[in-house]
Amino acid sequence: MRAVDLIRRKRDDGELAPDEIRFLVAGVTSGAVPEYQWAALLMAIVWRGMNAAETEALVDAMLHSGTVIDLSDLPGPKVDKHSTGGVADTTSLILAPVVAACGATVPMVSGRGLGHTGGTLDKLESIPGFRVDLDLDAYRRVARECGLVLAGQTAEIAPADRVLYALRDATATVESIPLITASILSKKLAEGIDSLVLDVKCGDGAFMTRPEDARALATSLVTIGRGLGTPVRALLTSMDEPLGPAVGNALEVREAIACLRGTGDASLAELSLELAAEMLLVSGAADDIESARARCRRAIADGSALERFRRVVIAQGGDGRICDTPDTVLPRAARVELVRAGRTGFVAGRRAWPIGQASMLLGAGRSTVDSRIDPAAGIVLRRRVGDPVRDGDVLAELHVNTEHAHALAAATELLVTAFRIEAEPVPRPPLVLGRL
Amino acid sequence: MRAVDLIRRKRDDGELAPDEIRFLVAGVTSGAVPEYQWAALLMAIVWRGMNAAETEALVDAMLHSGTVIDLSDLPGPKVDKHSTGGVADTTSLILAPVVAACGATVPMVSGRGLGHTGGTLDKLESIPGFRVDLDLDAYRRVARECGLVLAGQTAEIAPADRVLYALRDATATVESIPLITASILSKKLAEGIDSLVLDVKCGDGAFMTRPEDARALATSLVTIGRGLGTPVRALLTSMDEPLGPAVGNALEVREAIACLRGTGDASLAELSLELAAEMLLVSGAADDIESARARCRRAIADGSALERFRRVVIAQGGDGRICDTPDTVLPRAARVELVRAGRTGFVAGRRAWPIGQASMLLGAGRSTVDSRIDPAAGIVLRRRVGDPVRDGDVLAELHVNTEHAHALAAATELLVTAFRIEAEPVPRPPLVLGRL
Numbered sequence: 001m002r003a004v005d006l007i008r009r010k011r012d013d014g015e016l017a018p019d020e021i022r023f024l025v026a027g028v029t030s031g032a033v034p035e036y037q038w039a040a041l042l043m044a045i046v047w048r049g050m051n052a053a054e055t056e057a058l059v060d061a062m063l064h065s066g067t068v069i070d071l072s073d074l075p076g077p078k079v080d081k082h083s084t085g086g087v088a089d090t091t092s093l094i095l096a097p098v099v100a101a102c103g104a105t106v107p108m109v110s111g112r113g114l115g116h117t118g119g120t121l122d123k124l125e126s127i128p129g130f131r132v133d134l135d136l137d138a139y140r141r142v143a144r145e146c147g148l149v150l151a152g153q154t155a156e157i158a159p160a161d162r163v164l165y166a167l168r169d170a171t172a173t174v175e176s177i178p179l180i181t182a183s184i185l186s187k188k189l190a191e192g193i194d195s196l197v198l199d200v201k202c203g204d205g206a207f208m209t210r211p212e213d214a215r216a217l218a219t220s221l222v223t224i225g226r227g228l229g230t231p232v233r234a235l236l237t238s239m240d241e242p243l244g245p246a247v248g249n250a251l252e253v254r255e256a257i258a259c260l261r262g263t264g265d266a267s268l269a270e271l272s273l274e275l276a277a278e279m280l281l282v283s284g285a286a287d288d289i290e291s292a293r294a295r296c297r298r299a300i301a302d303g304s305a306l307e308r309f310r311r312v313v314i315a316q317g318g319d320g321r322i323c324d325t326p327d328t329v330l331p332r333a334a335r336v337e338l339v340r341a342g343r344t345g346f347v348a349g350r351r352a353w354p355i356g357q358a359s360m361l362l363g364a365g366r367s368t369v370d371s372r373i374d375p376a377a378g379i380v381l382r383r384r385v386g387d388p389v390r391d392g393d394v395l396a397e398l399h400v401n402t403e404h405a406h407a408l409a410a411a412t413e414l415l416v417t418a419f420r421i422e423a424e425p426v427p428r429p430p431l432v433l434g435r436l
Numbered sequence: 437m438r439a440v441d442l443i444r445r446k447r448d449d450g451e452l453a454p455d456e457i458r459f460l461v462a463g464v465t466s467g468a469v470p471e472y473q474w475a476a477l478l479m480a481i482v483w484r485g486m487n488a489a490e491t492e493a494l495v496d497a498m499l500h501s502g503t504v505i506d507l508s509d510l511p512g513p514k515v516d517k518h519s520t521g522g523v524a525d526t527t528s529l530i531l532a533p534v535v536a537a538c539g540a541t542v543p544m545v546s547g548r549g550l551g552h553t554g555g556t557l558d559k560l561e562s563i564p565g566f567r568v569d570l571d572l573d574a575y576r577r578v579a580r581e582c583g584l585v586l587a588g589q590t591a592e593i594a595p596a597d598r599v600l601y602a603l604r605d606a607t608a609t610v611e612s613i614p615l616i617t618a619s620i621l622s623k624k625l626a627e628g629i630d631s632l633v634l635d636v637k638c639g640d641g642a643f644m645t646r647p648e649d650a651r652a653l654a655t656s657l658v659t660i661g662r663g664l665g666t667p668v669r670a671l672l673t674s675m676d677e678p679l680g681p682a683v684g685n686a687l688e689v690r691e692a693i694a695c696l697r698g699t700g701d702a703s704l705a706e707l708s709l710e711l712a713a714e715m716l717l718v719s720g721a722a723d724d725i726e727s728a729r730a731r732c733r734r735a736i737a738d739g740s741a742l743e744r745f746r747r748v749v750i751a752q753g754g755d756g757r758i759c760d761t762p763d764t765v766l767p768r769a770a771r772v773e774l775v776r777a778g779r780t781g782f783v784a785g786r787r788a789w790p791i792g793q794a795s796m797l798l799g800a801g802r803s804t805v806d807s808r809i810d811p812a813a814g815i816v817l818r819r820r821v822g823d824p825v826r827d828g829d830v831l832a833e834l835h836v837n838t839e840h841a842h843a844l845a846a847a848t849e850l851l852v853t854a855f856r857i858e859a860e861p862v863p864r865p866p867l868v869l870g871r872l
Contacts, residue, residue, distance in 0.1 A: 006609035011482065039472035040607035043479035155678065171476035172444035 003027065003037045010044040018057035025061035029160045035167055042164070050178035055220065056227045058178065065160035069107070069136065071192035077104045077283035079280035081275050082188050083199040084180075084207050084217070085117040087356040088178045088242035088381070091119045091199065092150075093256035093265075093281065095274035097308035099405065100147030101299035102276070102292075106286045107143045108150050109157065113365050113373075116205065116356025119153050126249035126375035130318035142194075144314040157187045164223060167220060179218045185228070187409045194229040195283040197275055198222070200432060203240035205352020206367045209237070213424010217433065233282045236434035237271060238310035241350040241385050243431075248364035248399060250330040257326050260306040263342055267384065331376040332381035333399035337408055339415045344391045347383050349420035355379060355396075358411035358418075363404035374401055379415070386428035395419050439859040440471045441461065446480040446857050461497035465596045471603055471846075476611035478600070486614035490658065492663045494607035494614065497624035501596035503544070504735060505572065506518045507628035508816055509582055513719035515539045518624050519635040520616075520643050520653070521553040523792040524817070525677035527635065528556045528586075528699075528710035529692035531715065533744035537735035538712070538728075540721045543591065543627045544586050549801050549809075552641065552792025554688065557588050562685035562811035566754035579628075582748040594622045617656045621664070631667040631710055631719040634658070638869060639676035641788020645671070652868065658872045669718045672870035673707060677786040678820050678852030679867075684800035684814015684835060686766040693762050703820065707867050709733060767812040769779035769835035774849045780827045783819050785856035791815060794847035794854070799840035810837055815851070822864035831855050 001023050005015055016024075024041065027033025050058065071078050080097065083089055092111050096106040110132075113119030117129040121132045132152040132345035134142065153162070161183050168174045168183075187319060188196055197222050201207070218234040225232030237243075245265045246255040258264035260271060277292035279285075286292035286394040306323055314320040322329040359365055363374030380397040396415050437459050442452055452460075460477065461471025485496065507514050519522045519525055522529040532542040534572040546568075548589070549555030557568045563617035568588040577583040578790065597619050602621075603859050604610045624632055637643065638650035661668030673679075682691040693796040695708060698701065713728035715721075722728035742759055750756040758765040795801055797811030819825050832851050836844060 004606055004608050007479075010447045011479065013609050034471075034602060034606075036475035037607055039475035040479045040609060043443075043476045044482070044608075047479070051720065086615050168473060169469075170440055171473055172440050172480075173476060375731040 001137060004034045005077060007037060007041045008043060010041060010048055013048045015051060016054050017264045018053070019059040021054065022061045025058070025160045027063055028163050029065045029405070031397035038164065039167055039171045039173070040240060042094040042168055042171060042179065045179060046173050052223060052227060055178040055181055055224050058182040059189070059224055060187045061227060062158050062164070063189050066073065066158050066190065067156035068190050069192035070138070071105065071140065071143060072106055074105050077195060077277040077285050078193045079104050079197070079279045080188060080193045080201060081196045081197045082115055082184055082280055084201045086201040086243060087116060087118070087205040087241040087359070088244040088247045088252065089118065089201070090123070090244050090256050090268055091275055093123065093205050093253065093271040094259045094269070096148045096150065097260060097312065098273065098276040098296050098299045098305040099279045100308045101304035102280055102285060103220040103293045104280065104283050105143055107139070108148065109153050109187060109191045110150065111153065114369065115367070116353055116360055116365065118247070118249070120150065120321040121168050122373050123252050124150055125251045125319040126253055127322055129312060129327060131314060131316050135435045138281055139379070142312065142315045143299050147308060148312050150316065152185060157190045159195055161186050161214050162266045175380035177217050177220045178184045182219060184221060185225055189228065189230060193230070196225060197278045197282055198232065198234040199275055200234055200236050200343070202236055203238050203352065205242065205356055206239035206282055211433065227256045233278050233358040235432055236274065237276065237432055238429055240379060240429065242355055243271060245361040245381045246378065247355060247381070248362070249373065250332070251378040251380060251399060254326045254330055256307070257309070257323060260284050260300065260309055262300050268430060274432060293397050333376040334401045335405065336378060336393045337398040337400065337412070339398065339412055341393045341394040341395050341419070341421060343387045343392055343421050345389060345423045346425045347385050347387045347389055347419060347424045348422040349382070350385050351418045352379070354414040354418040355381070358414035361404065361407035361411045362398060362400045363413070374404060377401060378406060388425070389421055438468045441452050443473060443477045443856050444482060446477060446484055449484045451487060451488050454489070457490065457493040458497045461494070461501055461596045464599050465501045469698045472600070473608070474600065475603055475607045478604055478607060478615065481535060481615060482612045483611050487651040488659060488663060491614040491617055491660050493659055494618040495621045495625070497592070497662060498596045498600070498618055499625050500604055502594050503572070504624065504626050505575070505628035507543060507576065508542065510541050512696060513541055513631060513721050514629045515540050515633070515715045515719035516542055516544050516624060516627060516629045517633045517635060517715055518620055520637050521555070522549065522637040522675040522679060523552060523641040523682040523788040524683045524688065525554065525637070525713055526559070526680050526682065526692050526704055526706050527708040529559065529689065530695045530705070531712040531754055532584045532586065533696060533748065534709065534712040534732050534741040535715045535733045536744045537740040538551040538716055538721060538731045538775045540719050541577070542566055542584040542586065543629060544703050545589050545623060545627045546586065547589065550805060551787055552796055552800060552801065554588065554683070554685070557717045558809050559685045559688050560586055562689055563754040563758055564765060566749060567752050570752070577635065578748065578751045582751050583744060584748050586752065589623060592741035593626045595790045596687040612654050613656045616653060617660050619849060620657060620663055622832070625664065632661060633714045633718055634668065634670040634766070635671070635711055636670055636672050637675035638672055639674050639788065641678065641792055644676035647795050647869065654872050669714050670872040671711065671714065671857050671868055673868055674865055675788050676865065678788045678791055679707060679770070681817045682814065683795040684798070685809065685811045687771040687816060687835060689758070690762045693742070693745070693759060696736065696745055703867060709736070709751060710868060722839070727836045758800060769812040769840065770826060770837050771838065773834040775848055777829045777857060777859050778854070779826045781825060781859045783823045783855060784858040784862045785824055786817070786819070786821050790854040791817070794850035797840065797843035797847045798836045799832060810840060813837060813840060822862055824861070825857055
C-alpha cells in the first residue's frame with residue numbers, strides 16, 4: 001500500500017477503504033507517511049469530502065492512535081459535552097458539576113482558546129493552584145471521587161489528531177466537515193464516555209457562521225458518533241452574540257460560580273441547564289427532557305452542583321474557597337474602563353466576533369498558540385440584544401492590566417462597533433436553533 | 437505574508453499575485469515554506485488551476501530560483517526542443533546535430549527516464565565515456581565548439597523545480613497543466629535559449645492519453661512561453677505506438693546514428709526533421725517551413741549533422757568511433773529473443789505503454805528513481821502499424837542480459853498483447869496531429 005496511490009484516489013473522487021485509512025493514520029503517528037503526503041491528502045479531502053463509512057473509519061483510526069480510556073469500572077453513565085467554540089461560552093464549568101450532582105460521571109477533556117474564542121483549560125487555570133495536566137491515574141481518581149474531571153489532552157490521547165490538527169492549521173485545511181468530525185469525535189470518544197452531547201455553535205462568533213453549515217456539521221457528528229455505537233445528541237445554538245456576560249478567564253469562572261449559586265446570568269444558566277438535561281437524557285440517566293430539566297434545576301437550588309464544583313477544584317489542586325468568595329480568590333485586573341452607549345434605544349445587535357477580538361487584545365486570549373494569557377483580563381457585557389438602553393448607560397466593562405493597556409483604544413472601538421442600538425424594540429433571539 | 441493565507445485563497449478559487457508566488461517559490465528553495473504547506477498548495481492548484489498570469493509568475497519565479505544561463509555571447513540563435521515523453525522517442529539525438537549543422541546552437545538540458553518512458557541522459561550514457569554532468573564552464577565551451585551540448589540538469593538550474601517535482605511525485609499532484617507548464621518552462625528557459633519547440637505527445641504511451649488534454653497542455657506551454665517573451669511553437673504528435681523501432685538506450689543511439697546517416701527508420705527520421713525544421717523556423721534561422729525542411733534534409737545528406745554528433749560525443753568524453761562503427765562501440769546484450777506473429781494479416785495496433793513496460797522489465801528503464809539501467813537492454817520492433825505480416829514473422833527482438841533474463845516471459849507476453857493483427861489492411865496513422 002502506497003500513500004501516493006491513496007492520495008490520487010481521493011483526488012479523483014474515489015473512496016478510501018477502512019484498512020487504507022488505518023494505514024494512513026498509523027503512518028502520520030509513526031512518521032512513516034510524511035507530513036507533506038498528509039497535507040496533500042487533507043486538501044484532497046477538503047475538495048472531495050468523505051462519505052460516512054470513510055469518516056467513521058477516520059474517527060476510529062484516530063481514536064485508536066492512542067490510549068482509549070476505559071472508565072467502565074465507575075458506576076453509572078459517563079457523558080460529556082463538546083462545544084464547537086464561541087465567545088462567553090462558559091457552559092462547561094456549570095453543566096459538568098450539575099450533571100455530576102445528578103448522578104452521571106462527566107470525564108471532560110478540554111482545549112485551550114485560540115483567536116477570538118476562549119478555552120475551558122485557560123478559564124480553569126485562572127483558579128489559583130488548579131492543575132489541568134493530570135496523568136491517567138489522577139484523571140481516573142478525580143472522576144471517581146468527584147463525578148467529574150476537567151483535564152487537558154494528554155500525549156496519549158489521539159496523538160494522530162494532535163499532528164493532523166497542527167497540519168490542518170498550517171495548510172488551510174481546517175474547513176472540512178469530515179475532518180472536523182474526526183478531530184472532535186476521536187478526542188471525545190477517547191475520554192472514557194459512553195454518550196455525548198454536542199453544542200454546535202452558529203453565527204458571527206462561531207466557526208460556522210451559516211446555519212446550513214452548522215446543521216451539516218451537527219448531522220455529521222451525530223451520524224458518525226452513532227455509527228460508532230455511541231449515543232450522540234446535538235443542539236444547534238446561536239453564537240451571533242456572546243452567550244454569557246463575561247468574556248475572559250477569571251471573569252467567566254466568577255460568572256459560572258454565580259450560575260451554580262442560582263444568581264448568574266439567565267441566558268448562560270438556561271443554555272447550561274438545557275445542555276445538562278440533554279446529557280442526562282442521552283446517557284440514559286433521565287427518561288425524558290422535562291424530568292431531566294427539573295433535576296438539573298434542583299441540583300442548582302439545593303447547592304449540590306456548587307458542592308461538586310468545590311470538590312473538583314480542590315481535587316485538582318485549586319483553592320476551594322473560590323465557591324464562597326470568588327472575588328477574593330480570583331485574580332483581578334488593575335483597571336476597569338467603561339464603554340457607554342452613545343444613544344437611547346434598544347440593543348439590536350451585539351456581535352460576538354469583535355467582542356472576542358477585543359477580549360484577545362486585552363490579554364484574555366491568544367493571537368498565536370504561543371501567546372501568554374492574562375487570567376484577569378477580559379470584558380463584562382452589561383447589555384444584551386433586546387435590552388433597552390439610555391444614552392450614557394454602560395454597555396461593557398473592559399478589564400485590563402498595564403501590560404495590555406495600550407490595546408484599550410482598539411478594544412473600545414471594537415466594542416462600540418459590536419453594539420448596534422436602534423430606536424425600536426427588538427425581540428430577544430432564541431438560544432437554541434435546533435436539535436438533532 | 438503567510439503561506440497559509442495564500443493556500444486558503446487558492447483553495448477558495450482565488451488568484452495569487454506575482455509577489456505572493458515569488459514568496460512561495462523562494463520559500464520552497466530556502467526551506468522557509470515547509471514542504472507540507474507546498475503539498476497542500478499543490479493539491480489546491482490541481483483542484484482550482486491557475487490562470488495565465490499566475491502560471492507566468494510561477495514559471496518566472498521557478499526559473500529565477502537558480503542560475504539562468506546566458507549564452508548571448510554565442511553567435512546566432514539558441515533553440516531547443518522539449519518532448520513530454522514517450523516510447524522510442526529518439527528525436528533529440530537526431531535533431532540537435534541537424535539544427536547545429538544548420539547554424540543554430542542547441543543547448544539541451546535533458547532528464548532521465550522513469551517508468552515506461554526513456555530519458556535522453558540514459559541514452560547518451562550508453563555511449564562509452566560520454567559524460568552528461570557538465571559544469572557551467574564545460575556547458576558553455578561544448579555549446580560554443582560544437583553548436584550543441586547534451587547535458588543533465590545541474591543543481592544550479594531551477595532548484596525550486598527539483599524540490600517541487602519530487603513533492604508532486606509523492607503527493608499525486610503531477611497532473612496539473614499549470615504545474616507541468618511551470619516545470620517544463622522553468623528548466624528550459626534556464627538553459628540559455630531564446631526560442632523553443634515543444635513536442636507534446638498524445639496517446640497510449642504518453643503522459644496525456646486524450647487529444648484534448650494534450651492540446652490544452654500545448655496551448656498552455658505556447659501561451660505562457662510567449663507571454664514571457666520567448667517564441668514557442670508546439671507540435672502535437674502521436675504516441676499510440678512507439679515512434680521509432682528501438683526501445684532501450686544503446687539500441688536507440690544506434691538507431692539515431694542510422695538516421696543521421698540517412699539509413700534509419702523513416703518515421704523516426706521524418707518526425708526528427710519536422711521538429712528540427714520547426715526549430716529553425718521558431719528561432720528565426722529559417723523564414724518558412726519548406727526551406728527549413730530542405731536545409732535539414734541537406735544536413736543529413738551531406739554528412740554535416742553526423743559530423744556535429746561526432747564532435748559533441750568527443751567533446752563530452754565519448755568514443756567518436758561510434759559514428760562509424762556503432763556496433764563495435766556500443767554495449768550489446770548477451771541474448772536476443774524473438775517475438776513472432778501468431779497469424780497472418782496487417783498490424784492494426786502496437787501499443788506503446790506495454791512495450792515501454794516490457795523494455796523496463798528487461799532492464800532498459802527504471803521502475804523507481806533508484807533503479808540501475810542496463811544500457812544494452814531493450815527491444816527492437818520489426819513491424820509497425822500498417823505493415824503486412826505473416827504467421828511466424830518476427831515482430832520484435834528482445835535484447836536482454838542474464839541479470840534480467842527472468843523477466844523475458846513477462847516481457848514477451850506484454851509484446852504479444854501490444855501487437856494487434858487484423859485481416860484487413862490498416863492505413864498508417866499520421867505522426868503529427870496538430871501544430872500550435
